[in-house]
Amino acid sequence: MIRKYLPAIAAFLLLVFTSCVSRPQFSVEDEALLYPVSSYVPDSFEWQEVCPGISRFDYKNSGFPIIYHVVKIDLTLAGLSLSCFPDKGGAQPFIFRGLKTKNFAKKYDCTVAVNLSPFAGKNGAWDLAAKLGTSRQIVGVHVADGLLLSAPVERYAGIYFKSEVDDVGQNYWLASIEKNQSEKAASESDYAFGGFYVVLENGEVIDSFRRNHDTRTGFGISDAGKTLYIMVAEGENTLKSEGLSYPQCAAIFKALGCTDALEMDGGGSSELCINGKSILSYKNLRTQANSLGFSVKTPGDLN
Template structure:
């Protein structure tokens, strides 16, 4: 057999095997949570709707620098975070700063009951207490939480909202919960021309949240950082298309991972 033909056959077989391994396991997905895809204001969105019960939450772990007596964070893609922490679902979360070439929080960050960084005025807050996630908590709840992090803005707080945001449209990452905290919603909205999506404004993000019965929602780090991934067949599967060059995932320091009950 011609060597070129044989080589081509081998490439096709290998490619086929890899594709089957990385394909989305729809049966597994439907049994454990719901993936919702749609279009809103000329933009594609995807939602992971998860029953908020018996979940295990993992957030990015701080690294202590002895010389500087301070904490910093390692950057990685959301897919890398999902696989390295062996979680089932992961999404990018908090805004960040780069100081002295390392990633640092830009707002509240609490890890294992220790406050790494304080909250800033106007930011939306997410806490985790006894593996229960709470959006827009009371101050006392924040003090007694196990983990916590901030987003940019609170969009809906206990069913209340004010549409006074700018009209700028961007890709978005949104976290939300419904009445009585029964379901957790992880949302990404495409933009900046990706799949012809324009992105949405924060006022439109409120409307999108309300359309799914969400009563608490917070705008997280969006733009090219917006990434939602799930584990399928032991591989990471990216649910949204990112607006970066060639659709690559951006390296960011902050993620939320969810381990589903067996």
């Protein structure tokens, strides 16, 4: 009888213990000595096309060890659409049943899908019940197709997407990053999502953060907001990949050509899916609070 429940028990223990892993903190000098930039920033980025306008880069260095993934999206791509979960809700604070990013990706037929914001449980706390349960409150701004579902939190950063029209009448997306979430930016955006902190600002790495290595999800922008980079660094299985610090993430975003970048919810919440499948080397067990997806319609679909 017990054997029947062994998979569920194993999943529970894995979630609990990977959520409570002690992460060593490094000084600036020690991180530079133990993890030189060359150990996590390659000389060049070799992109693999996912579809026209979207490509991916996967990095692995088993010597340190580190694994991370980057997706590059041309936001001016014809037929590119955005979707998110949740996309409807009620009064603040909006409490809802979360949805795993991989399930969101399949449900919304996303070419690319990624987790987003930090969150709390039904009682407003980040505790074991929040980690293991599915009741969610988003911490920070969440705007879905112009609808505000979660209010801005000023101390945290946010990423904003707005639909624009070019000189020939073609629609495209423009992304921007704000160091402090605001009601004004949220009201002017079609989509907006809160994260934690800006790590790259005007091309300069912000190096004042603690240097603890963990699983990370982050966004970077270049080309005045017309190109988006999504990066997820693995860190739940530390034997394969220890994760990255915020300044290390910033250094990668800078090497990619980004002007600005921010970190979203990381740790056990990090997830990245391409064509409906997770590309991480381990199974993510957590139910995410919110997710963002990008889909590309072919010329035939646009007719």
